[in-house]
Amino acid sequence: MFLNQFLFLAAILFCIGVYGVLTRKNGVLVLMSIELILNAVNINLVAFGAFHQHLSGQVFALFVIAVAAAEVGVGLAIVLLIYRNRRSINVAEANILKG
Amino acid sequence: MLAQSLVAQSIFGQSIVAQGAAAEFVRPHIDWHAFAPELILVGWGALVTVVDLIGLERVRRIIGPLTGIGFLLAMIPVLTLWDLDSEIPRVLFDGAYVVDNYSLVLKGVFLFSGYVVVLLASNYMAEGDYYDSEFYQLIAASVLGMLIMTSARDLVTIFIALELVSIPAYMMAAWRKRDLKSNEAGLKYMLMGVFASAILLYGMSLLYGAAADTRLSVIGESLASADSAPFITLGVLFTIIGFAFKVSAVPFHTWAPDTYEGAPTPLTAFLAVASKAAGFVGLISIIVFAFGDLPELVEPFMWILSAATMTVGNLIALRQDNVVRMLAYSGIAQAGYMLAPLAVYGGQLAEAQQAIVIYLVIYAAMNLGAFAVVIIAARKTRSGDIESFSGMLRYAPGLTAAMTVFLFSLAGIPPMGGFWAKFWVFKVLTDGWELWGTLLALIAAVNSVIAAFYYLNVAKQMWFLPARDGDNSPIIIPPALIAAVAITVIVTLLTGVTGWVPSWADFPAVAAAP
Amino acid sequence: MFLLAAEEAAAHSWLYDNVWLIPALPAAAFVLILFFGKRLPNKGAEIGIAAIVTAFILAVLTTFTWIGDIADSGAHSEEAHSLVVDGGEAIPVDLTAEEGEVRGAPIINEVEWFGIGTDANRATLGTEANGHGEPAGGEGDTHADSDGHAEKSAFSISIGTWVDGQSVMMLFVVTFISLLVHIYSTDYVNGDRRYTHYFAFLSLFTASMLFMVLSSSTLQLIVGWELVGVCSFALIGHWWEDQANSDAALKAFLTNRVGDIGLLIGMTILYFAADQSFSIKTINEMAVAGDISKGTLQIAALCLMAAVMSKSGQFILHTWLPDAMAGPTPVSALIHAATMVVAGVYMIGRLYPVFFVGFGIAGGSINVMAFIGGLTCVGGGLLAFVQRDIKKVLAYSTVSQLGYMVLALGMGAYTAGMFHLFTHAFFKACLFLGAGSVSHACHHSFDMKADMGGLRKYMPTTFATFMIGTAALAGIPPLAGFWSKDEILVGAGVWPGTEGNGTYTIPFIFGMITAAMTAAYMTRAVWLTFFGDYRGHEEPHESGPRITVPLVILASMAVVVGFFNMPSGFVKALRLPEGWAHKFEDWVEPAGVATFVSKEANKFTHAKPSLSLAVVATALAVGAGFLVWNYYKRLYAMDPKATEYTNGMASRIPPLAAGHRVLENKYYLDHLYTGVIAGGTKGPLARAANWTNQNILDGLVNAVGSTSVVAGRFIYRFIDQGVVDGTVNASGSTASRLGQLLRGMQSGQVRQYATLMFGAATVLVAVFIFAV
């Protein structure tokens, strides 16, 4: 097995996630795309950890998973707040502040 | 000792015997004194939360002061550590966590900023009928993240510290829940912040891949010995970009003006000063301790970021009508000056680090002060327009004088602190008259002239124009805000007149790592 | 903070060590007035005056001590001098050098302001370059390796006082003028709503200038320099209710900021060039000794020149100066005579070796400084011709005179430049305060054409003092301006027999033109203000004693101060005591000490005075004045109202008949002229006179008058108001427009922000991977 097959998988998922955050208008879908990106990073970390026979990679990935959970929770809270005030979770409509 | 190892065995020993394969768990040595600031803050924060849970409405008024006291308490070990550790850093966890003068100075700055922000928030939150006790708890959590950031010398610790700084701030930005602007500020900050975290993490994963270790010192060694490879460039630059977002460097600055304008103003002050400083601390640490031997890659990149940041920030600031937005763009421009030493750090790592830390210290005082005045003015005028400052001399001469000090300091006019901040940056830039450093110094000099235009415009409004609505009734300023303005004015003037900052920012960069 | 130089020499006056009190007193007054001023019976003015009086007394005592020390050191004796050993620091003096070598050495008292890092504590902190491995306190050799910059970090900045002839001279001038301005102001701004605020800033302004004057390090100089700018901002905008005033304040400040870039860069260059030292002494010594390369000095001097241009109103950064007339008149007097604008000239003098070597002044024929000075003195003079506002005439005159000083310094005539600064301070302050007095009488108008005229009858004191000031400015002997102007012209080294530092032909021509022009435009202003008929509304009246007494004092100074530096030939011719010659030079010029220009290659010489030059220059000035006088006279003769709306020649002919009729019963002089011009029937004498008048005088007047007016107007309209202001405005609006464009990119859309973030990250990384 090559190290690169994992890294490439991660890179592809990362870019798909980027595509998702750049094209999606729905707040929840943007959050989902973010999860995709974070998972891509985790694959990288775990793969390097396995490659170097070194524990830190996996540990780092665990930390990222926990942070991702917190981020999604916070993100959803904010999206819900916006939904309550606007009746919409379309992030494109949030453009009062500009200039 | 015996008792401790027994405890350790009773928890972990059993499994070791049962599995028999892994190495025995070694209890890490923990220097409790070195950890005291963080521990006090955590303990005090827990206490405040519990008091809040038990007391509910009855204690709401005291949660703010209580949190403020927590910051002051945590300052005590910073001072005692300063006294003891002036020469030898305290290294924990094989160099993942280091307490030295560099980190102690910054811990002091963060606790100071936290305290001032609590002062700023006290009336704002209570009068706006927002959730105030939770607000202070989140501020405390965020400041804890900053304290950890100053000592973190390890990718995981830096990352978690950064998230601990940011995540509470995402929510606080949306704290004025019924205000669409505030919602939007929170949403934008959160989304952009998470995107930046993703980029940062990808970069960090590649750095880890290159070095097989998360400690900055080891990464530094590996990168120094490795041949340059595209993936290292990718890893290094993505990591820097992650922090560039946090310090609102162009072109990763877009969130800042929107978030600053929409968020509750005390939080804006917090973001503009403490949160930005935390980003800088992360950036300095990672560049000084891990990329110290990669100037040929990092310097040009920082050069571009710095030049773009100061120029774009200043130019847009010229066109702002809203004072908070103007301060946001001015803050972006100031970040450009602070980035500048990193564009020429090769061969003078310690000096560059020092210059930025000095800038951060002075910037914290003057910018917090400016925001304090903005908050006070908005209490009367109920407006964020620059024009709402007009005629302030007539009804609040003391406040006008204070704001003038801050504005002149931000514009870098002696004898205010801001002059010295710029002075040290210029000193690093022009050291040895290298072409690029000199050029950047020139760009910075031109920019500081542009900046004078919009800072002085505010001064002009206050000094020379009559009040817009003709209302010259005096402002009633709550004591907490008076205290905030007084503290920041004193620091700004003191640093300016005496120039004493450098004497305690005198820490060699190299001694900070294990 | 500890005293770096604590040793007390016996010859060392208490005053030298405590000269810091002089700026400290007004600074303290500023604070006191700000906090307590409003509650005092005189609203704080008494504190300001008390402080400035004390400071003035100290300054006078210091001046006398200094003069005494110079005298003790035996100005013209051949012996070495006891003065060598004193001073805050030992001053290296080459005792073998020629006579008078050490006379006027600066006395420097410095304390450490703050410092950073010493080599000792650095050594204990040294560790490996990237900071892993050995704990701190490790081997010394790694220290040297990693901490190659240890010495640089051991860095300290001193603050101190610098007493020498130049600074003592300025201490005297600043406190003297400031004191008179304070007294004058108690009447002039009486009843102003921000009376207290005004006096507070007057004190701070004085303190800042004094602080700058006493600087011993470049950094201190910068701080003082900026402080002066900040105060002028507050004072020019004192009457901010008028939009124009606050705009002028802003313009003054921002134009100065532009020059400040030059100052900062220049000082930074010198800092590194002088082995990382801010000490003016070190910088000067190294510049003289050739330890700094000429190229470096040249660049530094050019940068500093930009600062001088903005602060001292040299072309093309002078535009703020006339606008700054928006401030109260006493402030204008202070700005133009003693503070602010002379800061630039003072700085040149302070760092003279840098400029002297950098521009290669010795043996040259033109350089940037002389050229800018020349351009400024001619340009400023032309501009003064076309102003209606009496203060603007004086403002452009200041521009012109500052150009004169810079011109002098650019030609190596150090003493002449400083002497002109000295004399100019008195007569210019006199003129400004006089203008203030006039406007006080004319209901706060400064418009010479609309609201003045004929005031000599109403305000005799003001008129007399103004006339003395004008004559001094125009360089009419034996008033102050004559002596200093003459020295500058001599310093060009062009006139036969004068041996200057070079042959500055073009600057000399500029200087001569200016000498003529100054007399001309001042005559015009005097005529319009004091002669002819009063054109204002109500009866004007003489000002009160608090205004006239300072005027009289200043006017008498304008008469006297010129005698401080009489050429020795002149003294001999008049059989005066020989010691009376060149007093100013003895007192002010640091004659050859190591901090000043003296070494072989950069030898600094004095020009020899020339009687013929003095006569010619005076004749030029008198002649020009006479021509203008004649012109206005004749204009008036045609129609007393003519001056009200005439600027050129065009309106001269039509009202001829009417003018004739009106003038019949007026002044005797008018009768004479009317007769001469219109008659032509009173015999051959009258006929001849008429012919001369028609063909020679008239032609001359016409030519000179119309040329200068046309040129002045052209420069004013197109260059001053058009090109220079236009460029400044255009660059401002370009920046503004660019800001607007960039602002449009901030669309408020998260998606766009994210695209920018990811896109920029991709592009930047790609560039660094593939291109770098």
Added chain:
Amino acid sequence: MTYLVLQTQLTDTGEWIANIFFYIIAAVAIVAALRMVTTNNVVHASLYLLVVLSAVAATYVILGAEFAAATQILVYLGAIMVLLLFGVMLTRAKIGAETDLDHDQKWIGALVAASLGAVMGYSLWEGFGDVRMPADQVPQRTEAVADEIFSTYIVPFEALSVLLLAALIGAVVVARRD
């Protein structure tokens, strides 16, 4: 099953089998991810995300990171997915296709993602062209992971606990109805 996969890696055949597993998993992950960012149905998108997350967990197993795989399943599938579905429901997303989920000008997003992919791909190819995973790979023991967390990473671990608490408090305040 993990153990089996890694045991068989020791032989060429074993590596082949692991490779086949990997490519199947990778293909599933990529297809599901692509569908997730393109589908018109919010609920479908979350189900596709479920598939991707599971596939990533499977990749961890192949890499010998069992604990990470378990955490991935527990935290992501158990907690985060539920949270996201709650979000979908609370914001009243339609069950079924929607038309207004994407921005116009998707090509910009595609362009940025593609160029980012190109840069990343080039860097990785240059950096790790034919670097092989170590042949004698053994799974990383959970216990060792625990030791690592509680020694070297104790500070971030404690900070993380504060972070989760703060996120909890804040999210409650922000999301609750006043």
